[in-house]
Amino acid sequence: MIELPFLIIFPAIAAVLLLFIANETLRDAVVKIAALLIGAGTLYAFFMYFQSGLQLFSVPFEPASQIMFVLELFIALYILYVGIRCRRYLAVLLIIIQSVLLIYVESVFVMGIHPEFNLFIDQFSLIMAMIIGIIGTLICVYALRYMQTYHAHHAEITDRRRLFFFMFFVFLSAMFGLVFSNNLLWVFFFWEITTLCSFILIGYSQTKEATKNAFLALEMNLLGGVAFAGALFYLLYVDPSGQFLGIEQLLTSGYAIALVPAVLIGFAGITKAALMPFSSWLVGAMVAPTPVSALLHSSTMVKAGVYIIVRFAPVYTGTMEGLIIGLVGGFTFLLASAIAISQSNAKKVLAYSTIANLGLIVACAGVGTYKLVWAAIMLIIFHAIAKSLLFLCVGTVEHRIGSRDIEDMSGLIVRMPKIAVMMFIGIAGMFLAPFGMLISKWAAIEAFIEAQFGLIFVAILAFGGSITVLFWSKWMGKIISVIPSGEKVEDTVKKEKWFVLYLLTALTVIVCLIFPLISSALIEPFVMSVYGQTARLSQDNIMIMAMMIFLLMLMPFSLLLYRDGVKHVPAYMGGRPTTTDMRFQGSMGITRETELSNYYFEEYFGEKRLLMAGTALCFGLILLAGVLLTGVVL
Amino acid sequence: MISLTNAILFLLLAPVIGGLVSGIDRKLTARMQGRVGPPILQPFYDVGKLLEKENLVVTSSQNYYILSYIVFIVVSGALFFAGGDLLLVIFAFTLAHIFLVLGAYASYSPYSFVGAERELIQIIAYEPMIILSAVGMYMVTKSFFVNEIAASELPLILYLPGVFIGFLMVFTIKLRKSPFDLSTSHHAHQELVKGVTTEFTGPNLARIEIAHWYENVFLLGFVYLFFAFNPVIAIVAIIIAYLLEILIDNTFSRVKWQFTLKSSWIVAGMMGLVNLGVLYYLAGVLV
Numbered sequence: 001m002i003e004l005p006f007l008i009i010f011p012a013i014a015a016v017l018l019l020f021i022a023n024e025t026l027r028d029a030v031v032k033i034a035a036l037l038i039g040a041g042t043l044y045a046f047f048m049y050f051q052s053g054l055q056l057f058s059v060p061f062e063p064a065s066q067i068m069f070v071l072e073l074f075i076a077l078y079i080l081y082v083g084i085r086c087r088r089y090l091a092v093l094l095i096i097i098q099s100v101l102l103i104y105v106e107s108v109f110v111m112g113i114h115p116e117f118n119l120f121i122d123q124f125s126l127i128m129a130m131i132i133g134i135i136g137t138l139i140c141v142y143a144l145r146y147m148q149t150y151h152a153h154h155a156e157i158t159d160r161r162r163l164f165f166f167m168f169f170v171f172l173s174a175m176f177g178l179v180f181s182n183n184l185l186w187v188f189f190f191w192e193i194t195t196l197c198s199f200i201l202i203g204y205s206q207t208k209e210a211t212k213n214a215f216l217a218l219e220m221n222l223l224g225g226v227a228f229a230g231a232l233f234y235l236l237y238v239d240p241s242g243q244f245l246g247i248e249q250l251l252t253s254g255y256a257i258a259l260v261p262a263v264l265i266g267f268a269g270i271t272k273a274a275l276m277p278f279s280s281w282l283v284g285a286m287v288a289p290t291p292v293s294a295l296l297h298s299s300t301m302v303k304a305g306v307y308i309i310v311r312f313a314p315v316y317t318g319t320m321e322g323l324i325i326g327l328v329g330g331f332t333f334l335l336a337s338a339i340a341i342s343q344s345n346a347k348k349v350l351a352y353s354t355i356a357n358l359g360l361i362v363a364c365a366g367v368g369t370y371k372l373v374w375a376a377i378m379l380i381i382f383h384a385i386a387k388s389l390l391f392l393c394v395g396t397v398e399h400r401i402g403s404r405d406i407e408d409m410s411g412l413i414v415r416m417p418k419i420a421v422m423m424f425i426g427i428a429g430m431f432l433a434p435f436g437m438l439i440s441k442w443a444a445i446e447a448f449i450e451a452q453f454g455l456i457f458v459a460i461l462a463f464g465g466s467i468t469v470l471f472w473s474k475w476m477g478k479i480i481s482v483i484p485s486g487e488k489v490e491d492t493v494k495k496e497k498w499f500v501l502y503l504l505t506a507l508t509v510i511v512c513l514i515f516p517l518i519s520s521a522l523i524e525p526f527v528m529s530v531y532g533q534t535a536r537l538s539q540d541n542i543m544i545m546a547m548m549i550f551l552l553m554l555m556p557f558s559l560l561l562y563r564d565g566v567k568h569v570p571a572y573m574g575g576r577p578t579t580t581d582m583r584f585q586g587s588m589g590i591t592r593e594t595e596l597s598n599y600y601f602e603e604y605f606g607e608k609r610l611l612m613a614g615t616a617l618c619f620g621l622i623l624l625a626g627v628l629l630t631g632v633v634l
Numbered sequence: 635m636i637s638l639t640n641a642i643l644f645l646l647l648a649p650v651i652g653g654l655v656s657g658i659d660r661k662l663t664a665r666m667q668g669r670v671g672p673p674i675l676q677p678f679y680d681v682g683k684l685l686e687k688e689n690l691v692v693t694s695s696q697n698y699y700i701l702s703y704i705v706f707i708v709v710s711g712a713l714f715f716a717g718g719d720l721l722l723v724i725f726a727f728t729l730a731h732i733f734l735v736l737g738a739y740a741s742y743s744p745y746s747f748v749g750a751e752r753e754l755i756q757i758i759a760y761e762p763m764i765i766l767s768a769v770g771m772y773m774v775t776k777s778f779f780v781n782e783i784a785a786s787e788l789p790l791i792l793y794l795p796g797v798f799i800g801f802l803m804v805f806t807i808k809l810r811k812s813p814f815d816l817s818t819s820h821h822a823h824q825e826l827v828k829g830v831t832t833e834f835t836g837p838n839l840a841r842i843e844i845a846h847w848y849e850n851v852f853l854l855g856f857v858y859l860f861f862a863f864n865p866v867i868a869i870v871a872i873i874i875a876y877l878l879e880i881l882i883d884n885t886f887s888r889v890k891w892q893f894t895l896k897s898s899w900i901v902a903g904m905m906g907l908v909n910l911g912v913l914y915y916l917a918g919v920l921v
Contacts, residue, residue: 411742413695432732433725442721445765449772455914458769459762459907463899466761470754473732477739477750482693484742540636541719548709548726555702562689562697571692571743572832582742596747599755604895 003045007176015169035137042133056117068189088215094222101229120182123526128179131384136299142500143291171197195221201292213284220278224271231264262315273305273358275332276614286347290395297354298388310365317368324625326366328618332359334464335614340471341605346394370531371447382436386429389504393423400489411483416490422505429508431472434545474598485581641712652847653677666884687836692741699737700838704845706730711852717781720768741833749829753817760804763902770797784862791860796909813886
């Protein structure tokens with residue numbers, strides 16, 4: 001069982017080391033070696049445990065829980081300090097409530113009583129660990145060069161890279177801890193660390209906007225933290241011996257005890273996964289350097305939120321509260337996808353698409369049938385890979401062309417051909433058959449039909465799915481437009497970045513090819529162990545999709561066929577005299593430049609209006625769940 | 635489960651049937667407009683001539699996108715007639731159309747660019763309804779596999795009248811008929827020169843035309859599924875549905891994209907969803 005403590009503690013050690021290293025070469029070496037070791041450790045854990053199913057471990061180190069409690073108090077004090085210094089009294093209030101609950105829980109109930117098994121591992125934890133250990137570390141390596149360029153471009157921002165990489169590795173450590181902990185008190189500890197990490201990383205540039213958005217993220221996540229602490233309080237109130245503090249024990253205890261904490265923790269998950277009405281913190285988080293966004297969106301933070309909700313999915317199955325959580329997810333999916341249509345800022349489109357997909361995952365987990373949990377886990381995997389690739393592509397493009405606006409990415413295929421192809425694959429991975437996200441959506445449609453009130457979700461998927469097609473394909477269209485004059489600006493991209501981008505692109509495709517293996521080796525056994533039955537795609541469909549992927553990979557070779565015998569002509573310009581770089585003779589003899597711009601449908605899919613609708617709708621649903629829950633408690 | 639014979643038959647026969655349907659369409663349209671019209675085989679002559687022409691493009695990648703477009707249209711149609719999963723067919727079908735749209739984007743030409751945007755609007759206008767149709771068929775027959783839906787004894791049309799009306803609406807969009815021929819049109823009065831197909835000529839344009847024939851046969855097959863309990867009625871229904879489309883084509887003028895999107899979504903919502911809701915409710919009551 002040494003793998004699990006290694007994966008939790010080693011990144012933390014690397015983090016502390018990085019805090020003291022100011023030398024750039026040395027930092028490079030440490031980050032790369034640490035990334036390699038974490039990746040290797042994850043793979044080792046995978047091969048050790050992927051066949052063994054659920055395994056519980058007790059940790060021989062007795063004072064671990066006490067140390068965590070002390071650290072938690074330090075975190076609370078820090079947040080209290082910055083909250084008062086920056087006059088954000090909501091954050092102060094929330095951290096006080098949360099700390100009081102926690103101190104009460106620790107001092108009154110837990111005097112010496114702790115669950116026997118603090119750590120556990122099963123296939124779902126393993127999947128999450130692979131995402132954190134591989135994608136998370138790749139982003140760390142990418143961040144090395146990115147932050148170098150970032151500070152070269154932004155001389156006004158204080159170089160706090162030591163803190164930056166410290167936080168990155170602490171984040172990884174906390175995520176490993178979160179997915180391996182069976183003890184909910186431990187989960188809570190790691191949960192709070194991720195909140196703190198995201199707060200510091202979002203506010204990295206220390207500009208006014210960054211600080212504001214960092215506090216927004218902090219407040220919303222603290223609100224979830226209060227609900228989480230409430231769940232702990234409730235559990236110990238129901239049974240002071242603390243035996244239900246273990247996730248495994250809680251899940252098998254039945255609805256009567258598990259429902260209230262599951263919904264409270266579900267609420268915490270909703271805040272962390274940035275579903276409506278809490279979506280604004282994730283959109284605001286894009287002020288941070290791009291690797292931070294990549295990390296928050298793909299392998300950490302928001303994935304912690306959906307992880308915990310999928311964990312508790314069996315408790316939600318068939319309950320009214322679960323349905324409401326599912327509906328919050330469903331409406332978030334629909335409305336966030338629609339908002340993405342009206343955005344031209346690439347990072348904002350990615351942010352809304354993340355929110356939408358997290359919504360879909362939560363919709364699956366909230367309704368919580370075994371087929372839907374299968375689909376939810378597939379979504380988590382595919383989304384993590386494709387989204388990290390897209391963020392890193394956008395980050396690279398931004399540094400070369402000086403803009404993250406999709407309109408400025410016109411003709412990227414000419415200016416940065418390799419990045420454009422990778423971005424193209426990443427986008428295809430997000431919405432096209434036969435790639436991963438679409439397989440999961442398809443499975444979700446089939447599963448929702450049979451679920452209670454499933455028709456609502458089927459409708460949401462039918463409309464939301466096609467909305468998704470619109471905003472991704474117009475972005476694709478922009479980057480593959482072959483502009484007549486464009487300068488290639490790709491050559492200055494550093495080799496570490498290339499390495500990470502190539503690897504993620506390859507992963508996007510490979511995971512689509514081997515997903516039947518992932519499903520049968522990891523997801524199906526997990527779903528089987530929780531529900532006693534499992535879902536899978538039919539053999540025929542898998543074959544057909546594999547054939548489609550091969551066909552898609554073959555198609556580009558057709559370009560070779562057309563090397564000869566093709567005559568190039570300029571585009572049709574309505575008969576106006578036009579130069580080779582598409583400047584045409586306008587009326588009154590004025591020469592005009594041709595500019596092609598996408599549709600954004602502001603009046604239908606405007607951010608403000610839809611966000612208001614989503615906030616009202618989801619807030620109402622959450623209130624309703626709260627009322628129901630109060631009924632249960634009383 | 636998958637019938638390879640049917641797939642091969644589709645591969646060989648669909649262009650013949652599709653071309654003939656297109657020829658008859660042109661003849662009938664001409665008569666409705668008081669013209670004599672071209673011979674029935676005219677579409678084949680046209681495509682033959684296009685194939686002989688020189689391959690003119692703005693950028694080479696156009697060739698790639700159009701080849702992918704026709705390949706995936708054929709794949710999705712073949713999968714449909716082979717009896718595959720209806721949802722997978724629909725997704726492959728969307729994939730094919732994305733290639734057409736990308737082909738139009740690739741040339742960076744103003745007319746095809748606007749055509750591409752409009753084609754995307756059309757895709758999001760019709761896709762929800764097509765998915766809801768598949769879901770409706772599943773709710774009645776308990777299967778997404780086309781061969782099982784086609785083999786069902788149940789008269790789907792009686793269970794899914796609202797869904798069928800919704801489907802007819804998007805059928806118009808898919809056949810590129812007025813009032814919804816926004817992105818490109820069979821008629822000469824297209825305001826965007828030729829929309830998505832502006833920058834295609836010669837062999838590429840021929841491929842787009844052949845792909846359209848394949849696509850039409852696939853869509854007629856979809857209509858067949860609603861009436862599959864009785865093949866005779868089904869054939870009659872297909873003919874009536876197509877004649878209706880020709881009539882609509884010649885009696886309505888083109889509408890704006892706003893109206894296309896709104897109306898098709900409202901119809902999908904009102905007709906399709908309400909129909910499915912009733913089925914869903916009845917299934918709950920009866921069980």
